[in-house]
Amino acid sequence: MLVTKDLKMADVVHMNHFSLSILDRFGIELGFGDKTVEETCTEFNVDPSFFLEIINAFIDKDYFPKKQLQGFSVKLITDYLQKTHKYYIEIKVPEIESHIDELVNTCYSQKENMSLLKRFFEEYNTELHHHILREETVVFPYTQMIEDAFYADKIDIGIIKHMKEYSIDIFEKEHDDIEEKLYDLKNIIIKYLPQPNNKALCQHLLHELFGLEKDINDHSRIEDKVLVPKIRAMEKEIKKKAGLKS
Amino acid sequence: MTRAQIIISDKSPLILLGLSTIIEKISVAHELKTTNSAIELITFLKNTIPDLIIVNPEFLDKKQVKLFKEIIQHNKIKFIFLQTGNLLNNNNLDYNELITPCENEDQILKKINTLLGEKNHQKATKHNDFISAREENIVREIALGLSNKEIADKLFISQHTVITHRKNITRKLGIKSVSGLTIYAILNKLISLDEVK
Ligand SMILES: [Fe+2]
Ligand SMILES: [Fe+2]
Numbered sequence: 001m002l003v004t005k006d007l008k009m010a011d012v013v014h015m016n017h018f019s020l021s022i023l024d025r026f027g028i029e030l031g032f033g034d035k036t037v038e039e040t041c042t043e044f045n046v047d048p049s050f051f052l053e054i055i056n057a058f059i060d061k062d063y064f065p066k067k068q069l070q071g072f073s074v075k076l077i078t079d080y081l082q083k084t085h086k087y088y089i090e091i092k093v094p095e096i097e098s099h100i101d102e103l104v105n106t107c108y109s110q111k112e113n114m115s116l117l118k119r120f121f122e123e124y125n126t127e128l129h130h131h132i133l134r135e136e137t138v139v140f141p142y143t144q145m146i147e148d149a150f151y152a153d154k155i156d157i158g159i160i161k162h163m164k165e166y167s168i169d170i171f172e173k174e175h176d177d178i179e180e181k182l183y184d185l186k187n188i189i190i191k192y193l194p195q196p197n198n199k200a201l202c203q204h205l206l207h208e209l210f211g212l213e214k215d216i217n218d219h220s221r222i223e224d225k226v227l228v229p230k231i232r233a234m235e236k237e238i239k240k241k242a243g244l245k246s
Numbered sequence: 247m248t249r250a251q252i253i254i255s256d257k258s259p260l261i262l263l264g265l266s267t268i269i270e271k272i273s274v275a276h277e278l279k280t281t282n283s284a285i286e287l288i289t290f291l292k293n294t295i296p297d298l299i300i301v302n303p304e305f306l307d308k309k310q311v312k313l314f315k316e317i318i319q320h321n322k323i324k325f326i327f328l329q330t331g332n333l334l335n336n337n338n339l340d341y342n343e344l345i346t347p348c349e350n351e352d353q354i355l356k357k358i359n360t361l362l363g364e365k366n367h368q369k370a371t372k373h374n375d376f377i378s379a380r381e382e383n384i385v386r387e388i389a390l391g392l393s394n395k396e397i398a399d400k401l402f403i404s405q406h407t408v409i410t411h412r413k414n415i416t417r418k419l420g421i422k423s424v425s426g427l428t429i430y431a432i433l434n435k436l437i438s439l440d441e442v443k
Contacts, residue, residue: 112439116429123425184426191420192433 002063003055005038005048012037016059018211025083026051050076058218069226074147074234077227078140084219085132092212093125099205109197117185117193124181131178135223139171143231150234155242163238168231175223182213250276250362251296254328255287257305261330261347265300268351274362284310295321298361302328303339315339324361376418382436384411388424389431390441 003012009032012019023030028044041048050072053065069077100121104114142162149159186209189202196202254265262280269278279296281287284306291299291314299318303311318325319340327341343357377385387397394412398405416422421430431437 113433116432116439120425120429180422181426184421184423187420188426188429188433192430 003037003052003059005052006036008032008034009037009040010034012055018214019055019059021087021215022055022058025080025087047072047076050080054080054222057221061218064221064225066225066229069222070230074143074227074230077222077230078143081219081222081227082136082140084215085136088128088212088216089132092208092215093128096121096205096208096212097125099201099208103196103198103201103205106198106201107196110194113193114196117189120181120185120188124185127181128178131176134174138166142166142171143168143227146231146234146238149238155238159238160242160244163235167235168228172224172228175220178220179213179216182209182216185209186213250274250298251279251294252276252298252300252358253279253281253287253290253296254300255281255284255305256302256328256330257282258330261302261328265328265354268354269358271351272355272358272362274359276362288313291317296323298324298326298358300326300328300345300358302330304330311339326357326361377415381411381415381418382434384408385415385427385431386436388412389428389437391424 001015003015009023009028013023026041026044026046028040028046032040035043037052038048041051049068053068053072056063057065057069100114100118104111104118107114145159145162146168149155186206189206189209252269254262254269256262256265259282262282266278266280269276276297279290281290287301287306288310290296301314303314306314317323325339325341326343326345327339329344329346342361345354345357383401384397387400392400394405394408398408401408415427419427419430421427428437428442432439432442
């Protein structure tokens with residue numbers, strides 16, 4: 001079922017409680033009573049149509065309104081992506097880390113193996129930080145520059161120079177699969193790690209990993225399928241305006 | 247998960263002890279009973295249906311052999327002929343496998359594992375069975391940090407073959423990254439923790 005603007009916001013959370021993390025990212029606070037999606041969004045200064053596309057794509061992985069999402073501004077899209085990064089780094093990853101720490105501390109049946117998991121996740125965390133840092137310091141400033149140039153009356157020569165050194169094609173190529181290690185970690189726990197004595201914690205950890213993997217999948221999909229094609233089209237247009245062959 | 251019931255019977259306590267020590271190592275969860283008394287064996291079989299019987303039937307008398315045969319045929323119990331005497335199977339008994347005292351541990355374990363595996367597939371969960379010995383070697387080298395080229399040189403195969411192996415390993419294990427494969431290798435004792443840098 002798709003979320004629509006007239007649906008009650010409370011029902012959206014009932015439909016899929018993972019959407020809580022999306023609400024949080026948009027700065028929407030709980031306690032919305034019987035207000036609809038549109039009313040709640042307006043109250044918290046969120047573009048309701050953008051919110052709808054994001055939440056629907058998140059809830060239903062087969063629903064991906066590429067064209068609609070590409071219609072929103074680069075700024076809106078990258079703001080959302082940045083808020084998501086923040087959620088991973090400040091909330092999700094520390095949460096998983098503390099789960100793993102607890103797992104290591106309360107495990108007596110296979111302490112060494114648990115330390116391996118811990119090391120593996122630390123490595124993953126470093127990778128994730130690098131990935132995000134690169135996007136925030138290189139990619140997003142570039143996409144913003146492209147959007148500004150796209151709407152400017154005159155094309156600055158500096159922009160064209162910049163586009164020669166870096167382009168969205170380069171990002172597409174270097175944009176690596178940051179979910180890979182999460183997928184491995186899940187499989188190691190599910191398939192290969194003998195069940196530890198503290199199995200409830202272990203299951204809790206798995207649950208968290210599934211959640212993060214799903215979230216990152218959704219996030220990367222917006223980067224690859226919405227941001228990249230949108231910027232590519234803009235780059236082409238800018239070159240045309242500057243009188244260059246694309 | 248129910249445990250596989252195994253009973254071993256022979257008149258020699260030494261054989262019983264030796265065989266039990268080996269059987270403890272099988273990869274299937276099990277319960278083991280041993281007896282050197284023919285009467286006890288028959289009584290046990292009248293009350294319990296084990297998954298596997300390892301017996302030297304030479305120490306049973308004619309009547310007991312007949313009863314034994316009926317029980318295992320009726321309940322389709324897997325039967326390993328334990329040939330500890332000099333005589334060959336002269337009791338006209340059908341057996342699934344034959345074990346002799348000159349066999350080594352691996353041969354014996356393999357026979358038992360196979361028979362119990364046929365009986366109950368999901369019990370055979372030794373992970374190493376998922377990938378071949380060759381692939382295991384390659385996982386080991388990957389975990390040690392070798393590149394495709396280095397692995398190819400070391401194992402005398404082409405880089406292309408290494409890549410094919412890696413693809414198969416990833417597909418079978420569901421592990422893509424090098425650090426993931428390293429943990430797999432440690433968990434499955436393909437390498438020790440000290441070997442990893
Ligand atoms: Fe990102
Ligand atoms: Fe990304």
